[in-house]
Amino acid sequence: MKRVFGARGAAAAVVVVAGGAAAIVGVGVFGAHGAAPRTGPLSVHAGLKKPPGAVVRGTTLVDEKGARSELGASVSGSMMGPLAPVAVRSTDGKLIAYNTWQELRPVDADKSFSAQGIEKGAALGVPSLRIHDDQGQDFLLARGAYSAAWRHDGAIAFVQGVDPVFRASAAYDGQVVVRRGVHGRDVTWMSARAHYVVYAWAGDRLLFYRIGLGEKTELLVADAPGKIRSLAEGTAIAVSPDAARVAILSEDATSVRVLDIASGREQSWIDVTIATPALRWVAYSGSWVGDHIVAPASAGLAVFQVGPGSLTLEQVLSLDQAQFPPGVQEPRFVDNAGNEIAASADVPPANGNNGVSFLLQCDRVVRTCERTDAAPAKEWLRQVDDTATEEGGQW
Amino acid sequence: MNVRGAIAGVLAVTALAIPANASAYRTWFEFTRQSNISSPLTIATDYGGGYISTQTWRAGSGTSTDACWVSHGWLPTGWYDLWGHWDYYDGTIKGRVFYLSNKPCWNGTWRSALFIHSEETAAQGQYCPTAYDDPYCWEGAGDYYSNGCIKVSRAGNPSDLRLVHGGWHSRSGDYRHGSFGIGNFLYVRDY
Secondary structure (H helix, E strand, O other): OOOOOOHHHHHHHHHHHHHHHHHHOOOOOOOOOOOOOOOEEOEEEEOOOOOOOOEEEOOEEEOOOOOEEEOOOOEOOOOOHHHOOOEEEOOOOOEEEEEEEEEOOOOOOOOOOHHHOOOOOOEEEEEEEEEEEOOOOEEEEEEOEEEEEEOOOOOEEEEEEOOOOEEOOOOOOEEEEEEOOOOOOEEEEEEEEEOEEEEEEEOOEEEEEEEOHHHOEEEEEEEEOOEEEEEEEOEEEEEOOOOOEEEEEOOOOOEEEEEEOOOOOEEEEEEHHHOOOOOOOEOOOOEEEOOEEEEEEOOEEEEEEEEOOEEEEEEEEEOOOOOOOOOOEEEEEOOOOOOEEEEEEEEOOEOOEOOEEEEEEEEOOOOEEEEOOOEEHHHOOEEOEOHHHHOOOOO | OOHHHHHHHHHHHHHHHOOOOOOOOEEEEEEEEOOOOOEEEEEEEEOOOOOEEEEEEEEEEOOEOOOOOOOOEOOOOEEEEEEEEEEEEEOOOEEEEEEEOOEEOOOOOEEOOOEEEOOOOOOOOOOOOOOOOOOOOOOOHHHHOOOOOEEEOOOOOOOHHHHHHHHHHHHHOOOOOEEEEEEEEEEEEEO
16 A cells, blocks of 8 residues: 555645634634644543433433333344444334344354354354334334335335345345335345345435445445445445435545535545544444534544535544444434534453443533443444434435 | 366266365364454464474455454354365456355454455456556555455465465365365464
């Protein structure tokens, strides 16, 4: 990987300098506290009793008012990790689609398949999508399916496995389908069988990943059933609130581009390794509110400012690496001003302790966070994604 | 059947006829997770009588240290089977590759289609057309980063990739290529 200041690098440097100057003269966003967000460490404290918005954990849904209800099955993002939300709320707010995993036989992750007598092709589990409505009803949407995204009109896109059973074999091939309402029929939008993850709707366009060898990711856009085009190699950070643009992360996780989804044209670009402060990497699945984007980053969180034809790194919020070694995932702005950020933080197993998850709520102006108590990582403590009700999924 | 088809058929039969483990020395790899761009990859051969011979190279995996982060984190700990080995693989990953079995990480997320490989062309060459990061060109330490695969250097002569590849064949006595299975081929541990 060469670090060469080409024309793009020089342009990015100019943009970064310009962005810094803008912050100095006070053109940046000011929080409710009257101060401009500044780069620095986040101070994390226990005590978050009620995360913003609805959350899921195991078989429990806690809505935005704190009311608990029982899900029909335990939530699990085992088929896609943070590439897509574990649970997503419909545009009208009444339905939550969530991912589950039915284990057909236990797998000891420390042992190889062969040592457990698991032959190639053996059935291991079944991913499914379920729906939980605001009346407490819970039902199966699709068996052998995962990664859902709601369209503004109530249609839901997801990956339907060719064979519903996940096996000890190569890829879990599927097709991308769209169901017009939870009781409607499926229309195949991407018929070629491959390993996909549905990411999000951008208006009437569907964004989804094709996962290749070595987990190489390609972001595809479907303009209509069968009308598929490649948007970029890499992953998506967020769709703009007007659903016209998407922030794309390069395959090597070092540069971010804003693309016009309709044309695929690049509008702005930044290499975070030569930004100020420099970052080693940023990651996918962030959030976009107004002209701000937040993404996971090597230091913790990166907040970008999107201008007309420019993309600047406005703020880096660093987390204590001893407390949260791999950082945070799926950060989301939870206020319209773009000052409050909620994210999940997973801590891997260490010293005989199992992995755990926290939810954090952070104020990026005063750089403090509150965190929930730890939950077992296998219970998938996550925010319910309500992007469809407020961001790129809406007209 | 044309000539090419006939030759391919003969080669296939020959390949199947070669003993899986001609030298019968149990050989495996161990990857010790230290950092994304500098972690030791060791080949070990058990010659019996308690004598285990090893050789180690620098390797990398992932961009972050969260093994549950699909397409971003390093690979999960534990034993992996081998699902195939090719010398001239021609997918998005090319050249000399070892295909690893799938593995769930610690929160249950499945990691899949991971390999031990480097950055080279299907013909085992280097293709470096730009001043930026070319996917089939080993430019330097930054190339140890991956979406989760274990990567070794393609620089130098012999390259680490060549030594890893040659070491596997000569130590194990297993000269098979293509899709096949070997149990407990790789062990991934924390430092």
